[in-house]
Amino acid sequence: MPPAPGQHPLDPSTLPQPIRDELLAPDPAPIDTAAKELRNGLNHCPKCGSTEVQHRAGSDRLVCLYCRNEWSGTRVEEGFGLGEGIADLQGVQIASGARDIAADAVSLRSFKCGGCGAEVVINTETAMTARCHWCRHVLGVNEQIDNGAVPDAVLPFHIKKDDAVARIRQFVNKRRLFALKAFKDEFTPENVVGVYLPYMVVDARGSADAAGIGEIETRRYTRSEGKNTVTYYDADVWRVQRHVDFTVDDLPLESSAKRGNLDTRTNTHNVINTILPFDTKNAVTWNAAYLLGYTSEKRDRDVQHLMPRLQDQMLSIARAQIQPSVRRYDRGVRWERERMDLKGTRWVSMYLPVWLYAYHQPGPSGGLLHYIATNGRTGETMGSVPVQQWKLVLAALTIGTVVEALALWIIAS
Amino acid sequence: MDSDAVLVLLALGPASAVGFYWAMHRHYRNTDKSHAFERETAVEVLSLTGPEADRKVDELRATRSARVQGDNVGNHRQRLQPM
Numbered sequence: 001m002p003p004a005p006g007q008h009p010l011d012p013s014t015l016p017q018p019i020r021d022e023l024l025a026p027d028p029a030p031i032d033t034a035a036k037e038l039r040n041g042l043n044h045c046p047k048c049g050s051t052e053v054q055h056r057a058g059s060d061r062l063v064c065l066y067c068r069n070e071w072s073g074t075r076v077e078e079g080f081g082l083g084e085g086i087a088d089l090q091g092v093q094i095a096s097g098a099r100d101i102a103a104d105a106v107s108l109r110s111f112k113c114g115g116c117g118a119e120v121v122i123n124t125e126t127a128m129t130a131r132c133h134w135c136r137h138v139l140g141v142n143e144q145i146d147n148g149a150v151p152d153a154v155l156p157f158h159i160k161k162d163d164a165v166a167r168i169r170q171f172v173n174k175r176r177l178f179a180l181k182a183f184k185d186e187f188t189p190e191n192v193v194g195v196y197l198p199y200m201v202v203d204a205r206g207s208a209d210a211a212g213i214g215e216i217e218t219r220r221y222t223r224s225e226g227k228n229t230v231t232y233y234d235a236d237v238w239r240v241q242r243h244v245d246f247t248v249d250d251l252p253l254e255s256s257a258k259r260g261n262l263d264t265r266t267n268t269h270n271v272i273n274t275i276l277p278f279d280t281k282n283a284v285t286w287n288a289a290y291l292l293g294y295t296s297e298k299r300d301r302d303v304q305h306l307m308p309r310l311q312d313q314m315l316s317i318a319r320a321q322i323q324p325s326v327r328r329y330d331r332g333v334r335w336e337r338e339r340m341d342l343k344g345t346r347w348v349s350m351y352l353p354v355w356l357y358a359y360h361q362p363g364p365s366g367g368l369l370h371y372i373a374t375n376g377r378t379g380e381t382m383g384s385v386p387v388q389q390w391k392l393v394l395a396a397l398t399i400g401t402v403v404e405a406l407a408l409w410i411i412a413s
Numbered sequence: 414m415d416s417d418a419v420l421v422l423l424a425l426g427p428a429s430a431v432g433f434y435w436a437m438h439r440h441y442r443n444t445d446k447s448h449a450f451e452r453e454t455a456v457e458v459l460s461l462t463g464p465e466a467d468r469k470v471d472e473l474r475a476t477r478s479a480r481v482q483g484d485n486v487g488n489h490r491q492r493l494q495p496m
Contacts, residue, residue, distance in 0.1 A: 086457075087457070087459060175440065175441050178437055178441060179441065209496055210493075211496065213481060214467070214481065215473070215480075215481040218472075227415050228417070230477065231477070231479075232475045232476065232477060233473070233475075233476050233477075233478070233479065234472070234473060234474055234475065234476075235472070235473040235476065235481075236469050236471075236472055236473075237469070237470055237471035237472065237473060238467050238468065238469050238470065239467065239468055239470050240463070240467050241463050241466060241467070242461065242462070242463035242464075243460075243461070243462045243463055244458060244460070244461045244462075245458070245459040245460045245461075246456055246457060246458045246459055247456070247457045247459065248454055248455070248456055249454070249455040249456075249457070250454070250455065251450060251454050252448075262447065264444040268442075270443070270444065270446060270447050271443055271446060273447050273448045274443070274446040274447055274448055275448075276448040276450070276453070277448070277450075277453050277454065312492065313450055315492070316450070316451055316489040316490045317450065317451050317454065317456055317489075319489040320451035320452070320489045321456060321458055321461070322461070323486060323487070323489075325461055325463070325464055326486060329481075329486070331479070331480050331481045331484075332480045332481045332484030332485075332486045333481065333484065333485070333486040334481050334482065334483040334484055334485060334486075335485055335486070335493055336493060336494065337493055337494050337495065337496045338492075338493045338494075338495070338496065339495060339496040382443060382446060383443065384441075384442050384443055384444070385441045385442065386441075386442075387437075387438060387441050387442065392434060392437055392438065393434065395433070395437075396430040396431070396433045396434040396437075397430055399429055399430060399433050400426045400427055400429050400430025400431075400433075401426065401430075403425050403426045403429040403430075404423075404425065404426025404427070405426075406425075407422040407423060407425045407426060408423075410422060411419055411422055411423075
């Protein structure tokens with residue numbers, strides 16, 4: 001059995017002072033983002049007390065459908081100081097909504113209505129609000145339950161449905177000629193669905209090292225060999241090493257196993273990955289009322305599952321940052337070894353808004369689900385349009401034949 | 414016309430067919446796209462060291478390749494041996 005948190009196999013009092021100080025230093029306190037005033041599940045309008053609260057499309061505000069009062073949630077960036085102190089991050093800090101999912105957590109949850117006391121069941125897999133069937137109050141899942149369904153923050157939709165439909169139509173119109181006929185016949189962008197997808201937004205501080213070989217050209221000359229001339233190069237070979245300390249602010253990682261699988265042979269999730277990033281600085285504290293009228297997907301990955309992906313992306317960022325410092329090696333650098341040391345990370349779970357259009361292309365082993373996705377904040381659109389293979393092959397062969405005929409004509413003449 | 418030029422001209426047909434198929438397929442399916450986090454994330458470099466310690470170890474004479482063998486200076490996502 002693993003020791004309880006804070007327990008050590010050795011008695012710290014028997015150890016030298018510096019080691020004892022380090023062992024007994026307090027663990028980083030989790031950032032508590034739970035909204036205490038919403039705990040009873042009722043999102044009351046602060047003015048009239050009604051629970052008929054909805055997100056006002058195109059803004060970050062909530063509106064009361066009863067008295068038309070409008071207000072907005074606190075930005076988590078300022079509310080919990082998430083934009084500060086990245087250069088001093090130590091260890092792994094996890095916000096309360098990004099905590100590990102309990103192994104026995106279930107999606108179907110029953111909540112006591114704060115209005116009348118009735119038990120209302122909500123399937124947190126797909127919905128975060130329900131109407132009490134007795135007193136008609138709207139209940140939201142606001143408490144940070146242990147199944148990962150409630151994040152620390154939510155970034156409300158800015159792009160309205162009409163706008164998303166227009167963007168998806170424009171995207172497909174640029175890809176019609178070789179598109180699958182069935183896809184074109186069934187294309188109805190009005191069926192686009194607004195989905196809040198789960199992400200972990202990470203601030204990190206790290207140190208990276210890379211070592212390799214760089215070459216600088218010293219001379220270039222040509223020699224004639226038979227009928228051809230060949231270019232030769234002389235170069236100096238250098239052993240190159242770099243060390244970089246850096247911080248990263250708001251790196252988004254998919255916290256759903258399904259969405260995080262970017263294997264383009266079996267799925268098209270890479271197009272949803274492409275519409276990142278979001279303006280996560282504007283994310284507001286969780287309130288289930290933002291999700292009314294949209295669907296959501298639940299997080300199923302914990303911090304430990306996403307750590308390797310963070311390491312990988314941090315290494316790539318480090319290599320990109322190092323690149324300007326090796327410009328003098330004009331024949332390029334062959335990096336051979338690298339290392340990443342993550343000094344400190346801060347994890348916040350968020351629901352980020354995506355408009356999704358899906359088309360299922362039948363085929364062997366279940367076919368392929370093609371997505372066209374629009375970023376619900378920036379409007380960036382990316383998608384996968386299924387191809388009519390025979391048409392594209394025929395066009396390619398035709399072009400190849402014409403070019404070949406031209407080539408033969410040039411050779412003959 | 415020498416034999417190399419003839420071969421190049423003959424290869425143009427198949428090459429343009431394959432090239433057209435590949436470019437169109439990519440334009441429709443976008444399988445090569447992903448989040449460009451190296452460029453699109455706010456990164457602050459606190460310190461960068463190393464250039465002063467670079468040292469020359471060898472000289473190459475009369476090589477035919479224009480770049481260092483295995484050049485990966487721009488391929489940031491290629492993972493390497495751990496140090």
